[in-house]
Amino acid sequence: MIGEKKRTYDPLALRARILDVAAAAFQARGYHSTSTHDIMREAGVTGGALHHHFPTKKSLGLAVIKERVGPAVQESWIDTVRHARTALDGILRAFDDIAESIDNRGTVLGCPLNNLAIELSLADPEFQEAMRHIFAVWRDAVADKLRSERSDAQQARQAEELATFVVASYSGAIAIAKAQQNAEPLRTCARQLAAMLGQRPPARRRLAREQPAS
Amino acid sequence: MIGEKKRTYDPLALRARILDVAAAAFQARGYHSTSTHDIMREAGVTGGALHHHFPTKKSLGLAVIKERVGPAVQESWIDTVRHARTALDGILRAFDDIAESIDNRGTVLGCPLNNLAIELSLADPEFQEAMRHIFAVWRDAVADKLRSERSDAQQARQAEELATFVVASYSGAIAIAKAQQNAEPLRTCARQLAAMLGQRPPARRRLAREQPAS
């Protein structure tokens, strides 16, 4: 069953298959630990085909970030938050969905954006810019949702900072989850965020001294 | 000044120099992107010397984690929190010190523990266990401090979860900071943690530069 294949001649499908395989491999093993030969083998393509669509490994990595990692964040976070009833609902939903998928899978691969951001931000300015942009879009989407439900001008201005905090909490939680290979840190951080965001203070600058038990 | 050197014959110093160079390289470029030849060149040692102290690259990586990354977390976080007046003071101090060092350096290398945890947790069980342990010690130290200042039994029980949240916030903040190459996410998250944990208003950093010894 080797060598019996004919050429499909479907460039877009082949390109998509390479991207899918590369995205999965980069998430699971990292960029530098994945060789182009690995990708060729797993995707069932030859070196010529790979080189035709992606002349260098870097171009493949960049395409994975823009065409796979970005949309993944869009789906798992941005769309979830945007379509939720409240910002907190959306945030908790995103945490919970990912925690559940981790339980189902059994292993924690980590956030594809976070993984690549840490591995490649300093390696190459183009990588850094691509990932910085995704982080910014992500944070802005959360900030918009938070802002939309806060009439108070003071708190609306805080939305941006709060959104950064939410994104950071998630990124760190999944990093710890990866280190201990279970979803518990995600659920813990989700609970803390709920406690923090749940209290709806309409007051002006009345920051809670201590959380009232409710 | 090349080739003029005689043998120092100071095994411990040579071993320490290799570890220092490797730790710096792993933090800046990552484990897989750093070759043993890089380390040999930068540390000014030959292959024989490197192999004598660290037979494999993995053994070097493990030693870096246990003898450099662990103590770095101990110094920058655990000691800082433990010796601070309150848990919040210690946490803010840790954030602020690291943000300041980032400003001084100009580039964000990222948290050495976080960097390696994300790159190596899935690669090897021994790496994973070593880093999981450091995360646990770190979190427990923060939890102990939080617990010590809460007489309420309900809140004391929350200390562990809160500590996980603090560590996650920091890890995520520095990941985003690395992606955008500035310390702003660290300061933002520190302000949000301050608002969440305590009384401190989001003022400019008013933290005493030097803590009184007693």
Added chain:
DNA sequence: TTTGAAACAGGACGACCGGTCTTTTCTGGA
């Protein structure tokens, strides 16, 4: 049917990887 460009095959390439080897140099205890 012809033809030119795109899509793909398959392997060659030089560089470099991590690791091993043998040899030489140094040292502390007997």
Added chain:
DNA sequence: TCCAGAAAAGACCGGTCGTCCTGTTTCAAA
């Protein structure tokens, strides 16, 4: 003083890396 063994040197190995090159196949327009 001697010497067993640790410490360090430096060449060396098989394997693999990312890239590139030369053909071959396929499609669509002429």
